[in-house]
Amino acid sequence: MRQSELFYKTLKEFPAEEKSVNAQLLIRAGYIKKVGAGIYDFLPLGFRVLKKIEAIIREEMEKINGQEVLMPALHPAELWQTTGRWDIYKDLYKLKDGDKDFALGPTHEETVVPLAKQFIRSWQDLPLYLFQIQTKFRKEKRAKSGLLRGKEFLMKDLYSFHADEKDLDNYYEIVKNVYLRIFRRTGLNTKTFLTFASGGTFSRYSHEFQTLTPAGEDLIYICEKCGQAVNREIKAETPKCPNCAGENFREEKAIEVGNIFKLKTKFSEPFGLKFLDKDNQKKMVMMGCYGIGLSRLMGTAVEVFHDEKGIIWPKEIAPFAVHLLALGGQKVSREAGRVYQTLRKKEIEVLYDDREKSPGEKLVEADLIGIPVRLVISEKTLAQKSGEIKKRERKNGQLVKLSQLGQFLSKGKK
Amino acid sequence: MRQSELFYKTLKEFPAEEKSVNAQLLIRAGYIKKVGAGIYDFLPLGFRVLKKIEAIIREEMEKINGQEVLMPALHPAELWQTTGRWDIYKDLYKLKDGDKDFALGPTHEETVVPLAKQFIRSWQDLPLYLFQIQTKFRKEKRAKSGLLRGKEFLMKDLYSFHADEKDLDNYYEIVKNVYLRIFRRTGLNTKTFLTFASGGTFSRYSHEFQTLTPAGEDLIYICEKCGQAVNREIKAETPKCPNCAGENFREEKAIEVGNIFKLKTKFSEPFGLKFLDKDNQKKMVMMGCYGIGLSRLMGTAVEVFHDEKGIIWPKEIAPFAVHLLALGGQKVSREAGRVYQTLRKKEIEVLYDDREKSPGEKLVEADLIGIPVRLVISEKTLAQKSGEIKKRERKNGQLVKLSQLGQFLSKGKK
Numbered sequence: 001m002r003q004s005e006l007f008y009k010t011l012k013e014f015p016a017e018e019k020s021v022n023a024q025l026l027i028r029a030g031y032i033k034k035v036g037a038g039i040y041d042f043l044p045l046g047f048r049v050l051k052k053i054e055a056i057i058r059e060e061m062e063k064i065n066g067q068e069v070l071m072p073a074l075h076p077a078e079l080w081q082t083t084g085r086w087d088i089y090k091d092l093y094k095l096k097d098g099d100k101d102f103a104l105g106p107t108h109e110e111t112v113v114p115l116a117k118q119f120i121r122s123w124q125d126l127p128l129y130l131f132q133i134q135t136k137f138r139k140e141k142r143a144k145s146g147l148l149r150g151k152e153f154l155m156k157d158l159y160s161f162h163a164d165e166k167d168l169d170n171y172y173e174i175v176k177n178v179y180l181r182i183f184r185r186t187g188l189n190t191k192t193f194l195t196f197a198s199g200g201t202f203s204r205y206s207h208e209f210q211t212l213t214p215a216g217e218d219l220i221y222i223c224e225k226c227g228q229a230v231n232r233e234i235k236a237e238t239p240k241c242p243n244c245a246g247e248n249f250r251e252e253k254a255i256e257v258g259n260i261f262k263l264k265t266k267f268s269e270p271f272g273l274k275f276l277d278k279d280n281q282k283k284m285v286m287m288g289c290y291g292i293g294l295s296r297l298m299g300t301a302v303e304v305f306h307d308e309k310g311i312i313w314p315k316e317i318a319p320f321a322v323h324l325l326a327l328g329g330q331k332v333s334r335e336a337g338r339v340y341q342t343l344r345k346k347e348i349e350v351l352y353d354d355r356e357k358s359p360g361e362k363l364v365e366a367d368l369i370g371i372p373v374r375l376v377i378s379e380k381t382l383a384q385k386s387g388e389i390k391k392r393e394r395k396n397g398q399l400v401k402l403s404q405l406g407q408f409l410s411k412g413k414k
Numbered sequence: 415m416r417q418s419e420l421f422y423k424t425l426k427e428f429p430a431e432e433k434s435v436n437a438q439l440l441i442r443a444g445y446i447k448k449v450g451a452g453i454y455d456f457l458p459l460g461f462r463v464l465k466k467i468e469a470i471i472r473e474e475m476e477k478i479n480g481q482e483v484l485m486p487a488l489h490p491a492e493l494w495q496t497t498g499r500w501d502i503y504k505d506l507y508k509l510k511d512g513d514k515d516f517a518l519g520p521t522h523e524e525t526v527v528p529l530a531k532q533f534i535r536s537w538q539d540l541p542l543y544l545f546q547i548q549t550k551f552r553k554e555k556r557a558k559s560g561l562l563r564g565k566e567f568l569m570k571d572l573y574s575f576h577a578d579e580k581d582l583d584n585y586y587e588i589v590k591n592v593y594l595r596i597f598r599r600t601g602l603n604t605k606t607f608l609t610f611a612s613g614g615t616f617s618r619y620s621h622e623f624q625t626l627t628p629a630g631e632d633l634i635y636i637c638e639k640c641g642q643a644v645n646r647e648i649k650a651e652t653p654k655c656p657n658c659a660g661e662n663f664r665e666e667k668a669i670e671v672g673n674i675f676k677l678k679t680k681f682s683e684p685f686g687l688k689f690l691d692k693d694n695q696k697k698m699v700m701m702g703c704y705g706i707g708l709s710r711l712m713g714t715a716v717e718v719f720h721d722e723k724g725i726i727w728p729k730e731i732a733p734f735a736v737h738l739l740a741l742g743g744q745k746v747s748r749e750a751g752r753v754y755q756t757l758r759k760k761e762i763e764v765l766y767d768d769r770e771k772s773p774g775e776k777l778v779e780a781d782l783i784g785i786p787v788r789l790v791i792s793e794k795t796l797a798q799k800s801g802e803i804k805k806r807e808r809k810n811g812q813l814v815k816l817s818q819l820g821q822f823l824s825k826g827k828k
Contacts, residue, residue, distance in 0.1 A: 005479070007481045007483075009532075009533045011532075030533075035488075035525060035528075036490040036514075036516075039486045039488050039490075041484070041529050042483055042484040043483055043529075044481045044482060047483055047484050065419070067421045067458045068458060069421075069457055070455070070456040071449075072449055072453045072566045073487070074449075074450070074453050074566045075449070076449065076450040093509055095509040097507070097553055104509075104518075114449075115455050115457075119422070119423045130421060135487060139511050141512075151488055152486045152487060
């Protein structure tokens with residue numbers, strides 16, 4: 001895409017009350033705009049990042065036989081009264097429509113169980129895996145962390161339904177690994193720790209995926225022996241690592257980017273979600289739920305990957321693969337235009353800075369926007385019949401012959 | 415996809431209060447589930463139809479330089495107070511968060527104008543075209559028409575920003591044609607009429623796209639001379655066709671599937687959305703807005719395309735291209751399995767009914783679900799080394815040799 005046509009503008013000023021690094025950088029670089037506390041517009045650049053994250057998550061969900069559905073945000077109050085959460089779920093937005101009460105869904109157990117109930121009759125209908133990528137609402141009092149904690153946010157929630165606990169346990173392990181793969185693909189893996197958390201009344205443990213960042217509001221304790229972690233609650237309960245019985249931990253600040261939970265029959269019971277088993281007995285369906293916040297993951301990536309100049313996107317979730325800068329006059333623009341067409345033909349996603357701006361301005365903006373690979377065409381590089389390729393996180397670039405640019409950058413595609 | 419693994423079930427019973435044909439058929443065939451009046455879950459089949467419609471609309475928006483954004487559903491009350499619509503927009507859901515008031519967006523002029531304002535400085539930033547595909551909320555008292563009139567629904571809204579009226583007029587004509595193309599691609603074109611409607615205070619006319627169906631709540635008047643239509647309001651105002659001055663009209667029931675509107679400066683003024691023109695003067699930005707309801711379009715297609723047996727999807731928005739039925743024992747299943755793999759290799763989207771059900775049940779269900787092409791493999795067709803291909807709307811099928819099925823169905827792909 002030509003940068004002269006892209007709807008964005010880097011800003012020097014941005015809302016003073018935005019204290020978080022992710023909001024500051026994403027607003028300044030033209031990815032998002034603040035609408036209210038914890039409420040943001042996603043501009044084209046930000047929308048592209050969301051779509052990249054969405055595509056990775058969708059692909060991984062489909063690999064483990066997830067079937068995609070779309071449930072509503074408006075939930076009749078009765079559903080939340082059935083589970084007893086209408087009165088105790090503290091962040092629930094409530095609204096009236098005539099004399100009817102509704103909640104805005106912060107999570108979807110209350111709708112997915114009635115949905116499953118309509119279709120699950122016997123053991124032959126199990127297991128079942130339903131997921132959606134959908135907007136959630138939470139009355140968030142601490143909405144001061146940009147995309148890390150929103151009143152409205154995009155989330156993937158997967159719900160699994162099983163005939164017995166063993167089948168739930170098996171699938172839970174599968175999802176655990178898929179989550180680790182999602183964090184690997186989004187570039188967060190080295191900073192993200194599988195973390196034991198409380199399982200509530202129905203299970204011993206649940207698991208969180210916690211990403212280390214000074215912006216994190218959670219404290220986790222990483223076992224020095226096995227590299228898994230426990231959250232505060234578990235640390236207070238037990239001095240040993242639940243995974244390897246190690247006893248030495250280091251404390252770190254972290255943000256929860258995903259969580260997985262064995263619900264067992266917690267929600268099946270209030271809705272009476274049963275099935276007829278092979279022995280002709282009615283049994284409760286066992287459930288698991290598995291969440292990842294897409295917008296939160298985007299904010300977390302910025303918290304983890306940035307420097308004093310701007311964002312440094314991991315490759316798979318960057319809005320573009322290559323940022324092509326034409327630094328110079330007509331001749332340079334003409335050559336850069338040719339390179340742009342070549343890269344497009346190779347289906348490389350390229351943002352082409354074709355604007356009439358000074359080289360200094362363009363370079364500063366490119367660092368702020370943070371596309372992983374920068375390709376500069378200037379008088380100097382053209383004197384060598386080359387362009388200069390530099391990775392965003394590196395200090396120095398390398399010259400690559402114009403005739404070889406397409407091939408060179410195609411290799412790096414995946 | 416194997417039907418044995420698809421999350422759906424055709425139902426004999428469905429909510430008695432659903433009077434509309436689209437809700438009855440979509441619920442019975444396993445596309446949607448009712449959550450409350452005007453609120454639905456989309457099951458995998460229904461979600462696939464939505465995604466097909468979304469892909470067509472997105473592609474057409476991008477062709478006319480639309481840039482995709484995502485605006486929130488939660489709107490701070492001040493935005494709606496700025497335009498004066500907080501008190502007069504009758505279908506607005508309002509809710510409290512602490513002492514702050516919010517609306518759930520039924521439309522997004524109140525957020526897109528402040529967004530554009532942050533980035534539009536001069537004539538060089540114009541024109542600008544922003545669109546989103548996003549969930550809208552409307553406090554709908556007449557939520558009795560299934561997907562035709564929801565409290566929560568999926569919509570594409572495009573907003574255009576221009577330096578002058580001429581540029582707005584030009585783009586408006588472009589969008590008009592693109593809308594006609596969208597209705598052509600979704601199969602609704604022969605039933606959909608460009609309809610003159612009131613333009614409000616700022617313009618003489620706006621346009622609706624009205625699809626003829628007995629389920630429609632609107633009355634339109636089609637000009638016998640030019641084939642364009644006027645809505646009730648315009649008919650009452652003027653006896654002549656605004657397009658061709660024709661005087662003979664036929665009255666029809668219809669549903670509004672899209673509308674386009676020249677807003678001019680209606681929303682620019684309250685927000686002070688101005689730009690610096692070439693003559694160094696500050697001027698108001700001219701705007702247009704253009705909507706299509708995705709879920710409504712899906713419901714409308716069902717109203718228009720069905721028979722007593724079920725739905726008959728237009729090709730481009732069908733959940734699958736081909737419905738493969740194995741009618742018979744093991745040998746038939748083995749052959750059908752082979753055909754399934756062949757079609758998948760050819761990237762034909764196929765739903766494969768591999769279940770152990772009677773041929774009668776499978777055939778009845780296939781008609782209800784309404785995939786455009788049915789491919790039957792049975793003892794009888796295998797005796798001819800063939801499968802029987804039948805279009806959903808036709809009475810008779812034709813035998814095609816097994817070895818030629820892949821090629822035969824590939825041809826029909828687009």
